[in-house]
Amino acid sequence: MAANYAGLLADKLERDGSRREASAIRERLARVPAALVSAQLGAHRSPLGNLPVDGDSRLSTVDVSHPVLGEVQLLLPSALQARLQDFLSSVQHRDKLLAAGVSQPNRLVMHGPPGTGKTQTARWTAGQLQLPLLTVRCDTLISSLLGQTSRNLRRVFDYAQEVPCVLFLDEFDALATARGNERDVGELQRVVIALLQNIDALPDDTILLAATNHDQLLDYAIWRRFTYRLAMPLPDQDLREQLWAQFLGAYTPSPLSLSELAQRSEGLSGAAIEQVCLDAKRKAILSAKPHVEETEVFRRLGLTVAMNNGQRLHSVQSEIQWLRHWYPKYFSQRVLAAAYGVSQRQIRNAIEEENDNGDRGDESA
Template sequence: MAANYAGLLADKLERSGSRREASAIRERLARVPAALISAQRGAQAPGSLGGLPVDGDSRLNTVDVSRPSVGEVQLLLPSGLQARLQEFLSSVLHHDKLQAAGVSQPHRLVMHGPPGTGKTQTARWIAAQLHLPLLTVRCDTLISSLLGQTSRNLRRVFDYAQEVPCVLFLDEFDALATARGNERDVGELQRVVIALLQNIDALPDETILLAATNHDQLLDYAIWRRFTFRLAMPMPDQELREQLWAQFLGAYVPSQLSVDQLAQRSSGLSGAAIEQVCLDAKRAAILAAKPQVEETEVFRRLGLMMAMMEGQRLHSLKSEIQWLRRWHPRFFSQRVLAAAYGVSQRQIRNAIEEEDGHGDQGDESAT
């Protein structure tokens, strides 16, 4: 009945000269069967997305569904990226207005940058802001060893994204969109990229498609032209690192802790790595029944994270002590290290001298 009334409205608008509005209504009416399928799924499983697409061979779901809420997803990005992201959101929220003016664009956003820079978190934030479920494509089940099955899996996913209001998120996008033509390419990979391009082209403009990759140089050239909005996600600068430390530590920040010093010493770390350090420090404080993190513990865990990022292999407490002393000698005095590891200053001194080549092998070690 609603479709019939909408059709009558489109006819009336066209007779009155509002052809653009009439065309928009008819375009939406063309997808009524898909909307009916969505309604049937909703009736079968109230409050959930039923009938998720599955791999034809393994019968496993090819998408994961999450429902991020505005309160649970916090996002910190450089101001330029925030502005671009708001522009994307505005284009989604005011699609009908932009379409009526003839300046609407497809709701497609690709994010690229190093791991841990907030690409997945940005996808969650967008879904939360739009109050839509997030459908994250599972490449491990989407990509099949069977000839042609991957393309069919893609078709099912894109069809499903048009049937239900959602945000479709293609994570690790380079697994599907690797550039064609290199010497290691095979026919099936080329067909997957072609199928991906065709599925993207077939999407209605208002379907929200997000993609993320850590390896933008691997993407096929034709892929870039399909995405109107692009976000290059950089590693956080000094100002953003300060904000990240303050946000992730939250109420656990002690008064004597210098967020500025943490930001300086964490140069080169991603936002995800900073969050992990904060989680580890807060976990230690909670288990020790302390209301706030200890400054020494935060810097110790930051130092160990920096060691891991630089490929340092610290297999013992002695190697940790030696690294921390070398990494931040002004903070990690012998007294601070002794208190942090619960050993005597003499043991700390022996460990430091041993690394410098002056230690006596007969001295008591820090381990």
Template structure:
């Protein structure tokens, strides 16, 4: 709780009563969890006697910073709650994230030794691989609210206002016990040597770096980007922890399939040959894209009143997800090559077995030409 004590002192020196109340409330909750009920009750009673009936810790997040021109909120606040989503990651990546979480939870030990270490984290990797979910997971593990900067409210048509908006967001987060999350970070942290960027935007990056430097003391910053190569080199030095979130391997894809298809029975998941075919086809896709294929397969099975998701149904949805359904013939050939029987092909895409047989025997084009 040394972090909370320092923040309470800072708030007192700054005459910022909201900051004092927020961290005092957080400290009271931690004392309660550690069995120090008497001391926690005294703190809560003192807070209750000085504030209105509603909880300050929750209420103060309601007054969000807004862009002066658009009047849009510049942040979204998610209170720490139970995180139900399972994140499938490589073992080494998961280990790095857990190590980061443990370092956050053990900050008091570092402060006791006189070490005031910055705990900023940069997540990078392809879109749809779980960077935002990881930020929410860290929020749940630490018990701290997640304050997510909204870029549509942050970036103003007037670049001078954008720098002011950045400062507002950092000040808002610094006054409250929370994690500040900057998603799509490359939108405001582009390299200053980019010849296509105007001078004013480069000054915005300078402002961002200055705010990060001030914020890193006793505060938690997480940023995420899909385009790490666009980031200014100086940005990387501001983050004490950098973790790549890659696309899943075949082993991780199999876990994703089992996790996302558990609502409806999928018998093909127990067939190693079929699983190998599917996972190989899914290599290169993000967890988000794989989840979408699974969801569409479940939906199709439910609409057809089928009790299980068939191998053919899943491959059909996978084929559609790749945007390669130009004609019926290519779909039939794809399913057949993947080991789907002619009967299953007929049932899955809604054509007769004779049509399937004609297509596979090369007669599909002849029949089509005759009709034309």
């Protein structure tokens, strides 16, 4: 509002012949990015007003969080990090780009497997802009009364235009599934149309993020609405090593090889690696130890790999057999005995039973 009044004042001064003063005001306005003004408004506005609610249940259709600048850590492949920085710069310097006639809508869609950092990227972006994050769980936005869903959408998008924020549509495919499926009723197709219309009606300076694990399900018309797109892959070797270092942090024991952990965790998402580290650190804290145990990290990693591969390990014996098969170089009989608090004879019996049965003693999913 202050910027608008300043612009009107500059126009009036120019009409009155005070061109130098008008030019000074406009020059000053050009140096104040719109995102900074919005961030200041968001920082000083304690309540966010009445949040949009579902017209049927009266439950809120958005979750509000306030990511803090510098507190949200984000690790992405260098190419994605550069692309994300391009998006952030375009938001922060929108006025400058607008003056040059090269501005684009502040819209970014992220797609990729679960656990690859899409939600974390949304939180990081809101933190960098110092704006509240309004997360719309698209699967919960859909009302049991289908006609209510379009009205819910309208309320959310109207609210995002009134309050400085980052609007984040999570599980985007729940709303934006491709039209033309004969199993879809007409009302569901109208929801996609309503979504497209609401996106089109958004001012270009409204910051809109979306994320999906199933990009192949998105309607073809959705992609044209997003200027920036991030394909979030599973982490490669270098990124996995960085993730292990970040998530273990000060709890990393000196003999632990992060490179070896990165090699053994191929195919896992960043979220899965983080969970292994959290579990290992919790055990270290409860055992009053300053660092995680190397064996415990590899044990939990091996069990996570098993789950990721669809293996069901129902007993300690099946875990022992799986770990021995998964990483025999590390999980010797002595290491396994120490890890599970049993004798080496018991470990040897479990291994021999596996060999006799011709399998690992576990069940496939």
